[in-house]
Amino acid sequence: MKYIKIILLIVLIVSITEKGNAQSGITNSLHNFSSASWNQWGSNGLGGTSATSTSGRIGGQICAPCHAPHVYTSNVSPGSSVIGPMTSAPSNAPLWSHQLSAVTSYSTYSGYNMDSTALAQAAGGPVGTSKLCLSCHDGTVSMNYYRTFSASTSGIKPILMSAINGGASNLGTDLRNDHPISFVYDQGLSQRTNNGVYDPTSHASGIILGGSATNGTIQSDLLEGGTLLQCTSCHDPHNGAGAPHMLVKSNTASALCLTCHNK
Numbered sequence: 001m002k003y004i005k006i007i008l009l010i011v012l013i014v015s016i017t018e019k020g021n022a023q024s025g026i027t028n029s030l031h032n033f034s035s036a037s038w039n040q041w042g043s044n045g046l047g048g049t050s051a052t053s054t055s056g057r058i059g060g061q062i063c064a065p066c067h068a069p070h071v072y073t074s075n076v077s078p079g080s081s082v083i084g085p086m087t088s089a090p091s092n093a094p095l096w097s098h099q100l101s102a103v104t105s106y107s108t109y110s111g112y113n114m115d116s117t118a119l120a121q122a123a124g125g126p127v128g129t130s131k132l133c134l135s136c137h138d139g140t141v142s143m144n145y146y147r148t149f150s151a152s153t154s155g156i157k158p159i160l161m162s163a164i165n166g167g168a169s170n171l172g173t174d175l176r177n178d179h180p181i182s183f184v185y186d187q188g189l190s191q192r193t194n195n196g197v198y199d200p201t202s203h204a205s206g207i208i209l210g211g212s213a214t215n216g217t218i219q220s221d222l223l224e225g226g227t228l229l230q231c232t233s234c235h236d237p238h239n240g241a242g243a244p245h246m247l248v249k250s251n252t253a254s255a256l257c258l259t260c261h262n263k
């Protein structure tokens, strides 16, 4: 009996410790949509929002709201065999299946003492992979607007970011209170006088993936195409590092900020 109690105690301690340690991988993140009520390919099937047939669909999927193995043209009827690239997806989008935001007038960070404004934040707002994030996080496109479904598909209730978790992850379209994104961060920027950022071509990123250091630089590990600072400079939508808030590395003692900022 005593031994059983001890074993049970050990099991309890181990399970508590495991919960205490953040686990990597999308399955252990808020991006695991497999049981989200709005996920038409999730374990809830149609989430009780539609009478549309689920026939042939494989439920419990995590990736479906963002990627599809064959990307369907947006906003076509369920069951339609129309397959093609998403009309407005960036050309480099990875098999992107979520409807993009139509917003073109984001208010972008104008800067306190930014040098990079001289290098121009993209006109018209964010570009590249940040647009993929904003397809949910700017709060204008419903979560369940992907693959062959849309808010306008009969019976599907649109669910916006504002309706999830009190809107905690809704950045909105005013990005002036968010870290600047979609601008060039190069060696030239690091050599300007005001900014105090490291040379991205030589400074180590300190990124650890799968338990091993990548030994890469800020440029190779954190900048899209080796040039642009994007949402993905700080976040990995697949939670590869297992850091809180799906950060690319832990920000304990501001370690993420100090990766680029020489402060």
Ligand code: HEC
Pocket (backbone or CB within 6 Å): 026, 031, 062, 063, 064, 065, 066, 067, 094, 129, 132, 133, 232, 236, 237, 238
């Ligand atoms: C919340 C949206 C989201 C979900 C869910 C998601 N991804 Fe991604 N994925 C992205 C974004 C955004 C990018 C482009 C930026 C990047 O590379 O991180 C991407 C890029 C990729 C890439 C190419 C670049 C790379 O990182 O390897 C692959 C492969 C990929 N995803 C696979 C998957 C698979 C497999 C799943 C499901 C297990 C999945 N993704 C789930 C958003 C998502």
Ligand code: HEC
Pocket (backbone or CB within 6 Å): 110, 111, 112, 113, 114, 115, 116, 117, 179, 180, 185, 189, 194, 195, 197, 218, 222, 229, 233, 234, 251, 256, 257, 258, 259, 260, 261
């Ligand atoms: C991937 C590199 C990178 C990371 C990580 C990063 N920054 Fe930045 N940050 C930059 C660059 C580059 C600029 C633009 C500097 C410039 O143009 O003068 C910038 C701009 C800023 C600015 C605006 C400065 C101004 O003059 O208006 C602030 C404030 C800032 N970062 C704070 C932070 C904080 C806080 C963190 C951590 C949560 C962080 N940054 C993480 C690269 C980074």
Ligand code: HEC
Pocket (backbone or CB within 6 Å): 030, 031, 065, 066, 098, 129, 132, 133, 134, 135, 136, 137, 143, 164, 165, 167, 168, 169, 231, 232, 235, 236, 237, 244, 245, 246
């Ligand atoms: C298909 C819609 C969708 C896309 C695309 C998407 N997200 Fe999310 N994201 C969500 C939802 C839903 C949540 C959960 C919100 C909540 O519970 O507050 C979330 C949560 C998050 C969180 C909070 C995680 C935490 O633990 O606090 C971060 C950070 C995040 N997303 C970043 C990103 C980034 C960066 C991208 C692009 C690379 C992206 N997301 C693309 C839907 C999306």
Ligand code: HEC
Pocket (backbone or CB within 6 Å): 130, 133, 134, 137, 168, 169, 170, 171, 179, 180, 181, 230, 231, 232, 233, 234, 235, 245, 247, 251, 256
């Ligand atoms: C310079 C680094 C940096 C960039 C760039 C960045 N984030 Fe974050 N983000 C963070 C950090 C750090 C946190 C953790 C919360 C905090 O410290 O305030 C966070 C938190 C979040 C959260 C959780 C908010 C909450 O209160 O639960 C979401 C969602 C999010 N980011 C989405 C995005 C999206 C989408 C983009 C691009 C438009 C983006 N982030 C760009 C560093 C960044």
